Amino acid sequence: MSFSKERPFLLVGAGKMGGAMLSGWMAEGVDPSAVTVCDPRLSEEMDALLKQHGIRHVASVPEDLSAAIVLVAVKPQLMDQVLPGLKPAVAADTLVLSVAAGTPVAKFQSVFGDVPVCRCMPNTPAMVKRGITAVYPTGVVSEAQKEDVARLLSAVGKVVWLDSEDQIDLVTGVSGSGPAYVFYLAEALSQAGKAAGLPDELAEELAVATVCGAGELMHQSGDHPSILRQNVTSPNGTTAAALEVLMGSEGIQPVMTAAVAAAVKRAKELAD
Template sequence: MTFSKERPFLLVGAGKMGGAMLSGWMAEGLDPSAIVVSDPGPPEEVRDLLATHGIRLVDQPPTDIRPALVMIAVKPQLMDVVLPGLASVVAADTLVLSVAAGTPVATFEAAFGKVPIVRAMPNTPAMVKRGITAAYATGAASSEQRDLVTTLLSSVGQVVWLTAEEQIDFVTGVSGSGPAYIFWLAECLAKAGEDVGLPTDLAEQLAFATVTGAGELMHQSGTHPSTLRKNVTSPNGTTAAALAVLMADDGMEPLLRDAVRAAVRRAGELAG
């Protein structure tokens, strides 16, 4: 990752996700003197990280730099405030990388012109370096710039590239919003444990450890989940009895399909 004081990496918005990425970049050896962070109120842990590495922190994007890359990681509702302040900073060859949900490429082109733009959708497991990010690049982005984005985002998990911007909304429904579905599954499993007679704290301990453990098994084994499911399902056993309910015509699959479609539909509405 080649940045310099003359052509730095400007990070606009340094919340928990930004902090996780910064931590990953430091571990990958990115030069802290070539990073500028613009955020009027980052979390305390991010402030500590910046101070530890001597990374420059400013309230507003500085006008005395010509960044090689500007990464925009602010909430979508702040775009109308943030983008005008960046217009004088983004040069014709500056790569604009957005990890903000619901903001289409057209919004950035309206603010900066036809500069290289990559729109990315990470998810919250990036905070523990187990995320997956889907990215879409405009035609103005070079293969070297795409490679740079892959390197940056790989510090917090996997990276996949999309062929059309509309696929970002589909990704949102599966992996962007997906962690919340898994958290809700853990909550429901714990409540089901309570319903059959377990104490609340024990039901939660069992359910939460089961969900995280199953995910880790799938991750480490590299085995398809259908195979893992079959491995734990004995014919006519307890798991088979439970799966008969979950895999019924009105069970989990159609419900989850409807949930993903609802998220995709809402993502399209937010993007305008």
């Protein structure tokens, strides 16, 4: 990759997402001496990971640090506070990556100038290396830099490329926020089991295992979700009876469409 001990990869923010990515990179064999982590408040777990691999940690960016790649993994509301302090590390050819929702490319360009920027939208399954990250690169991002981005982000899951920055908000509504929808499905299924008469713990165990198992089956089979649904639905059987409710006019699809639209709307509001 294009970063080294002399021009390191700078991770700004080692919270859950940044930390998950760092763990993935270490597992993939990224040279720890070529990585610097900037975070004033490390968790005990992250502090242990850095010490285990001998990764350099700084509370703020030193004046003499010039990074090849900077990944900004802080909360959007901290951007105005954090970005000016990164200017010493960002040269004209530094690649800036952002995983912050609602922070447009223009925000980084206003601070750093017309440097290469990739705006990324990962999701929390990256914490178990089963995430998917959508990436929008600006026009000055080189092919070599795109390769670096793909290799880094693929350490925590799949990578897809976007044609326009506008698509980021749409991705946020589907995959960025999507894991919460699935978690809520498990909650709702568990509650339905309890309402049907199952003991609380058994209903929760059945619901969680079912959601996890169905997701893994979908992942491993490669079949379209509609095919998998049809495969488990016998004519006039119990599943068909349930699907008549779930696929009805007041079922899941109109609610899900409205939910994604609400998330997209909020993502656009955060960017304003």
